Structures are given as structure tokens and as C-alpha cells.
Amino acid sequence: MRRAWPLTARGTGTGVLALACFIAAAQLGSVQLLAFGVFLTALVVVSLIALHITRRDVSLTRSSSPTAVPVGDGVRVTVHVGVRTALPTTPGTWEDRVPDGLEGRTDGRFPALGSGLRGGDRAVDLVYDLHATRRGVHWLGPLDLTIRDPFGIARRVAEVGDTTRLIVTPQCIELPPLTAFAGATGGMLQATTTRLGQGTDNLIARPYQPGDSMRRIHWRATAHRDMLMVREEEQESTPEATVVLDRGKARWGADAADRPGADEDFEAAVDACVSAVNALVRDGYAVQVIDVDGTPLSEVVPGGEQSAVAVLVARFATVTAQGSTHLATLAHLWSGSTIGPLVVITGALSTDDVDALAPVPAHSVHPVLLTTDALSDAVERAAATGWYATSIAPGTSLRDAWLRVAHADVVAAEVSS
Template sequence: MLSGLTIRGRCLLAAGVAAGICALVLDERDLLRVSAFVIALPLLSLLLSGQVRFGVAARRVVDPPRVPVGSRADVELHISGSGRLPADGLVLEDGTPHALGDRPRFRLPVVPRHGGQVVSYPVTPALRGIHHIGPLRTWIVDPFGLAQFERELAGRSRLVATPQVVELAGLPADSGLGTGEDGTARMRAGHGEDDAMVRQYRQGDDIRRVHWKSTARRDELMVRVEERPWHGGVTVLLDRRSAAHRGNGPNSSVEWAVSAVASICLHLAQHGQQVRLVTEDGHPLTRGIGGDDGAHDEVLLDALAAVRPSPQRDLQCSRDPGDGHELIAVLGEVTTAGVAELTKLRPQETRSLAVLLQVRSWNGDGGGVDVEESARTLRAAGWNVVVADGPTTPISEVWRELCGQTRSESTGLMA
């Protein structure tokens, strides 16, 4: 119980006890009365402060509970007094992580017992993630500074700092159809064997895959693709490997990649496409986002807010990362072996697009893998590739260039 006394209170209590002993030895009744008062004062302060701490309640409101990085949220603390004794001289401190700034501290001279009091402060998350605000602690001190009690008034509240989303324009040609050729080239003709998916013949296709009925009907060579049926939708791959990125904090290349993925996924979903988001190891972060009223946007942003770098050194794919869908990959530094992993299980007739980050530009490092060599290897495998040169490269510009490549490719095929 005496642990609630401050240094001043303990010194005053010790002085009262010493004065009381001297009064008894010297038989001084006046001094004994003074010592009794000196001893009673800190003990009374201790008792009253202990009663007050149980008569204070608080709750926290975070508005809004989800904000983009760099945007403001307001935290409101509703303090109320419910005890018989007035709660005066409260010191409040709310715990906040480093990414939200300094810990706010308040002093409330009086807490009304009817209606309470509201104090608020702003927070601006500097880093993407799920941040926990709290606990809210108070220090109740008596007017003389003789006793002090610490108490936790409120637990933790969650604030989700989502990645920044950039508005994009346009779509890749025939996006969501699953392959790079014109969607009208795919057809379902008749029944039975004629139900096979077909497309135009390409140089190097196996002659055994020619669909002769469709060829006769269209008067041009058509080949079967029924081995891998078409599935609508787009798979977006986020490369979150720590070894593949450079830079620190909000200006790192991995944050640029997360922001790009968020922008691409939401843009595709807003245009009615089904979007599946996976990481470099094929682990799905979301399934079936889009194609509705956008109710799943928060799910996508929450998933990206919680993404953390992976210790995996290189890309390793045990299966097609696109799962038979059109694939858009946002990649950090990729080695020749990583490129081979990406391309070996991808069907050639399925469209694949990549955004390669020139990660050395994020910290001025001149070393690392040559991104142009990786881009050439991917293009040789039939991928559309755009290189993001550095942290100042606008995501919208990269997306526009990627869409332009697919439109040029589609025009060339039609010609």
C-alpha cells in the first residue's frame, strides 16, 4: 500500500515518525500532536487517491479505423468519473507505436462526474501496417503530490494503415480473357468434341493440336487449348522477398511494389474483373476480389497492410503462379534462375505481364542483378515487361506503358 507514496510523501512520513519518536523520548505532547498530523497527511492522501483511481473510466474511439499511409485519423478519449470523490489532477498517456509519432500526454484538472470529458489528438501513420494504439494509462496524484497511482483505463485499439492507391487509367487489351489473343478467337462450337476451346495457329504449335472442324469453318488453322481450359480473371503476384528489394521505410522498393499491386488490383476490380492476389511463393492473399459492388476492397487493403517481407532468397514456383489465369507480376530483383522458375510452368498461350523494379535506384547502389537482362529473358518467353526505374517513377505511367504494350501486341496479332 505504501508503494503509492511519492518521494515527497515518503520523506514526510519518515519525518513524522522521527518526530513522534523524539516526542515520546522527550515527553513533548505538542511535538507528538505535530508528528501525528505529519504522519496522517500522506496516509490520508494515499487512501483518497486509491479511492479515486477506481472511480475513473475511459474508452477510445479511432475515426476512421482505416486510413491510407500519410493520411490523418483522429483518436478520441472519452473520460468519465463515476466515483463518490472527484477525480482531479489526472495525467493521461496513450501508448502509440513509433510509426504514429510521439506518445500523447494530457493533464486533466477536473473530470466531471456527469457527462465526462473528451480529449482528442491526431495520428498520421508514416508506415503501412496494422498499428495498435494503447494502452491508455493514467497517473492519479493528490493536490499535495504525496501519493500517486498508475492505472490502465483502456486497452488497445487497431488502426489499419493501408498502402497508397494510385488512380490508373485503361486496361490491357483483352484483359481478363486469360490469353493474349483476341477474345473472339476463342469459341465454343457445337457440342461434344466441338466444345473444345480453340485459338488461331501460332508458329511452333504442335500440328496434332489442330482442330480441323474449326479450321474448315473459319478457313484458317485453329488449334485446341482444351488441355488448360480458359478461366476468366487475373492473378496479380507481389514479390515481397526482402533480398529482392532495397531501401528502408516508406520510401523502400517493397512499399512501391505494394502500392502498385494495390492500385492494379483495385483498378481491375472496379472494371468488373475477378482478381486473385498471390505472393512470390504462390500463397494466396485474397481470392475472387472484384466483379461486384466493391465490398471486398477493404479485405484486399487489409491483406496488403499486413504483408511483411519474406526471407525467401529466390523465386521458387512448384506450380504455375497464375494458376492458368492471366498473370501480372510486380517483381523486385530477379535472377536468371528466378526468371526460369516464373516461366517454366506458364502456358505460352496465356498472357503474362511483369513490372520489374530497378531496385538499385532505391538506395543508389550500383550493384546487383542487371534488370535489363531479366527483362530480355522474360520478353523472349513471351511476357510483356515494363521496368520501373526508381522511387520517383509514377505507378500510373508504368501501368499506361504496360497497357500500351498489350494493345500493340493485340493489333499485331489482328494484322
């Protein structure tokens, strides 16, 4: 129950008029004014009593469609309110509480409901639309239900129901392929043999094991060896890619560590991160998402598993800036090894940061560097050290930026020819 002035504008006017009647009756000695004042006062008192002695059991369930919505999209919320009361109810108003980060009209007129003595509960569905403007986990509710007496003199504001969670995820933007086909730049395709007993199409004869399909028997080798033989297949392993989201607080605004959606640059970086993962997974890469110090930010997302991408996007609804790891740490993560495509997403990028990252491109077949705030000529200097670098400052097209780094070799070849 929320505390509020218990009288409507009509009720307040009635009370003021009653008080004026009492004062005038005392000054003029008018019995009629005194009686009228008593009548108005009794009307207000009866309205208050009638409003509070009538028992109303209110139940509420709230649902949203969808349950998770990207920033910039809309969501429809349905609030199912059931009221059980012995007497018919009069029209009222309702308002559902909505936090910052969600916009839309969340109030309206609550209809009158008949008596529930014969038919049980009386229910009504309240529907409204919201527009998501800030990433994070938001809580809808509770609902404020305002009930009035039949005369419209008194009102009662009831706080109904619990809160309901609504997840606002980063924007996952469709990006073009990083390469013409999965693994083209990765150099990560390796021949591996299947496990015994899988019963798949094979190229090399081996002894039969329980679990192998009889249809896979290699009859020529069986006749030659005088024992059942099956074929063993060579397969290509899933190509691998790595996406690095730099969460160091020193390279973002002061609000980036406070709550999701507070810093514009960090939001652009998070959008770029999930979009890059989605593009790489769609192209067949198994993607690992890490922080600058190598800390995994999610499970490895298998190639082609778009459902796993959806889980990652939902998880990134709450990621914030934290830590103070220097970008130079990246240079030590892959020393002595070569990895597939590497996408590094960072905030403020200085020429000193570029110098610290200079050894990294030598360890990746396609190193991509995306920055939301390039200082001086940092992007050009990064490109000179081997990075496919570009800016993704807020307000720029992430798709266009991705095209510049995804097909830089093709563009360069066309220019040179």
C-alpha cells in the same frame, strides 16, 4: 495498476523536509522542529490515505475514425472515460499507450470532475490524432490515468480499459488504366448465353421458361411456332487478369518475414500489388492475386467491385515474406495456355531470375514485371525477353513506373513514327 512512486515532486519534497526536521530536532533539541516534522509527515500520510480510500469506478471505450487507415494517413482516436465517485476529483493527467508504427501526442491533462452522488457518472472525451507510419495490426491502450490528492502531494496511476485494434493498410495508389478499355489486351472476351429463366434482353428465340418476363416475349417467333418464345441474349464474360506477389524470403531483406512494415522494399511491393489490383478491377478485370507457386493470396476480386478491393487491401495489412519458391515456378503455371494481363512483383532480381522467367511472357498478352531491386542489367534483359519491365525501388514514383509499363506499346509506336 502500474507501480510508480506514490509521491509527486511536492510530496517528495515534503517528505525530505520532514526527515530533515527530525534530524535537526534531534541535534538541536528543538521541540518546534520536531512538531513541524510530525505535521509534515501527517500531511503526507493523510494525502496517501485520502487518495486510496476514495473509491472510483472508471469505465472506458475507445474508437478511431477511420477504423482502418493507409500508411501515411492520419486517424483520430476518441477515448470516452466515465468516472463514478462519491467525492469530487482533482485534476490529473492521462496517457494512452501507442505501439511503434503510430506517431502522435497521446497524453494530456485530465479535468476535475464533480461528485457523482446526484448525477451518476461523470464523463470526459479525450481526443488525439495519430499518423500511421507502419503497416500492420496495432493495438491502442490501455490508458494510464494519474490521479492526485487535493494537496498535490500523493498520486496514483491506474491502468484503465482494454486495448483497441487499429488496422494500418498498404497504400493504394491511383494508377492510370493498363489499357484504353477493359479487355483490350486481354483477349478474354467470350460470348456466353444467359441461363434460362432470367428474362433479359435477348437475340435468339427460345421457348418460354418460368421466370422470364412477359415483356421479353418474341411475338413473331411465338406466332410462327404457336408457343410462347422469348429472346436469349449473348453477353461478354468479364476479362481476367493476374497479379503475382513474390513472397520468397530470399529476395527480400531479413526483416520482411518478421513483421509487416519492417522491410522497405517489401512494403513498396505490397503497395504496388494492391494498387495494381485496384487499377485492374476499376477497368473491369476480374483479378486473381497469387504467390509465385500459384497459391491464392485472396479471393478473386470481381471487375468493378471496389468494395472487394477494400477487403483485399485490409487483408494485406498483415502479409509478410515467407517460403523459398523459385521464380522459375511461374513458367509452369500457364504452360499450354494464354492468359490476360499479368503483373509480377518481386524483390531482388538477377539476370538468372530473368532467364528463368523468360518463357512466361509468351503466355500473357501484356506481361508486366515490377522489381524493387534490379541487379546489374536485369530490367533491360527482361524487356528483351518480352516483359514490360521497370523498377519500383523505394522512393520512386509508382505511378510513373506504371505509366511506363502500361503504355509501352503506345510509347514505342510514337518513337518509331
